[in-house]
Amino acid sequence: MQKKYVPTIGIEIHTQLATRSKMFCSCDNDSTKSEPNTNVCPVCLAFPGSLPVVNKGSIELAIRLAHGLNAEISKDTSFDRKNYFYPDSPKGYQITQMDKPIIGSGFVEILIDGEFRKIGIHHAHLEEDAGKSTHPIGSDYSLVDFNRAGTPLIEIVSEPDMHSPEEAKRYLQEVYAIATVLGVTHGDMEHGNFKFDLNISVSEDTNVLGIRTELKNLNSFRNAERALKYEINRQIEILEGGGKIQQETRGWNDSKGITFSQRGKEQAHDYRYFPEPDLPPFELSDIFIESSRSPVKDIVLPIVIRKNLKDLGLKYDEQDILIGQSQTSDIFFEASNILNNKSLEKKAVNWLVGDYQAFLTSSETKNSKLTGKNLASLIELVESGKISSKTAKQIFNKVIDGHSPSDIVNQEGLLQVSDDAELEKIISEIIENNPKVLEDYKSGNVKAAGFVVGQVMQATKGQANPGKANELVVKLLDKL
Numbered sequence: 001m002q003k004k005y006v007p008t009i010g011i012e013i014h015t016q017l018a019t020r021s022k023m024f025c026s027c028d029n030d031s032t033k034s035e036p037n038t039n040v041c042p043v044c045l046a047f048p049g050s051l052p053v054v055n056k057g058s059i060e061l062a063i064r065l066a067h068g069l070n071a072e073i074s075k076d077t078s079f080d081r082k083n084y085f086y087p088d089s090p091k092g093y094q095i096t097q098m099d100k101p102i103i104g105s106g107f108v109e110i111l112i113d114g115e116f117r118k119i120g121i122h123h124a125h126l127e128e129d130a131g132k133s134t135h136p137i138g139s140d141y142s143l144v145d146f147n148r149a150g151t152p153l154i155e156i157v158s159e160p161d162m163h164s165p166e167e168a169k170r171y172l173q174e175v176y177a178i179a180t181v182l183g184v185t186h187g188d189m190e191h192g193n194f195k196f197d198l199n200i201s202v203s204e205d206t207n208v209l210g211i212r213t214e215l216k217n218l219n220s221f222r223n224a225e226r227a228l229k230y231e232i233n234r235q236i237e238i239l240e241g242g243g244k245i246q247q248e249t250r251g252w253n254d255s256k257g258i259t260f261s262q263r264g265k266e267q268a269h270d271y272r273y274f275p276e277p278d279l280p281p282f283e284l285s286d287i288f289i290e291s292s293r294s295p296v297k298d299i300v301l302p303i304v305i306r307k308n309l310k311d312l313g314l315k316y317d318e319q320d321i322l323i324g325q326s327q328t329s330d331i332f333f334e335a336s337n338i339l340n341n342k343s344l345e346k347k348a349v350n351w352l353v354g355d356y357q358a359f360l361t362s363s364e365t366k367n368s369k370l371t372g373k374n375l376a377s378l379i380e381l382v383e384s385g386k387i388s389s390k391t392a393k394q395i396f397n398k399v400i401d402g403h404s405p406s407d408i409v410n411q412e413g414l415l416q417v418s419d420d421a422e423l424e425k426i427i428s429e430i431i432e433n434n435p436k437v438l439e440d441y442k443s444g445n446v447k448a449a450g451f452v453v454g455q456v457m458q459a460t461k462g463q464a465n466p467g468k469a470n471e472l473v474v475k476l477l478d479k480l
């Protein structure tokens, strides 16, 4: 029988920051339109005598991120040198933070198996990205582009708190949502804005960690889950066969769906860390911390949205729609404050994940002027029976255009006819003109009433309240 193995996963996320300039120089932080090696200067190319200056914007973004990670900011912070040689590192070292990272311990809540769980954050630190090497297929040379060298990064180091590939994926998605909603990163995963290394081990004894491997450089949530599943099975198979896990760095081959060995423990670097001599340690003032935090203090964090939507019975993927669209979640919260009723709030969500998404997908401009106030008013018009849900659907695009639902209804005469006297008049006329209806009804054919309701809807161009019409038809037929 196969023994029970518990996987343990810890994650390091590298997120590129949405600053205007690079980490230690004034080069543009956006190289998407630049030719290779044009967005560079003596500082990020590490010319002798050049000196780095810390980008104030990167510190501000770190303070914002700390807010989202429920973490303390270290007022006393400093940079260190991590020494290694690689052709895409012009300095021969990386400026990073080892002893005094700017963000201390915190946590991220994730929703897994219907419950909220806390995943610990060990710390997060600022550092710079390296350049980029490419190895053209079939050639005997490599190319290097230093445009990316010096791009500001924050590395977020989790505690080894995750125990399944799905849990790891949820954690990654949650941190991504936090970092993007707070404007810390642009979150462009295809361009390397959000990459991660996964540490994974399996053990039979939950109190003792197994030997771990590190899966390097993933940039998709789905692949992280696939790679972890593969790696957990691989490790279990080795242990079941009486073998030992090698502590090593492994890569992920997406097309083959396998992990492969890259570097063993014996080849591990000795980075010879020491305090960065070109940057003095610094102390952050309370005023600076407070002013950096203030732009994001009122932003509703993804987890708060998730908790609200879970209460309304929304599934994880539906929650993600609102979490990924801050404008849409703002509309939801505005509407839900006005409606202040669970069943009506659920209706607001249905509009937002249904018809509204259809508009966003099909509209070229995606120019929405939908407000929570107008959405709430549309829902209230249906709820009070003033308009039919069919009418609501018909006018929804105009509501997205910024028009008030009651104005549209009044201008276009779309009010549902619920007025008893008016409806009774229409019904009497229909019965009079169709004498067979009464005959059929009296002989026990209840479907005859349905025919009259259909005629009422036609006569009112669909503006009669169908429930009300049915009630009155039966009442009148019974009386005759």
Ligand SMILES: [Zn+2]
Pocket: 022, 025, 026, 027, 039, 040, 041, 042, 043, 044, 045, 150
């Ligand atoms: Zn530069």
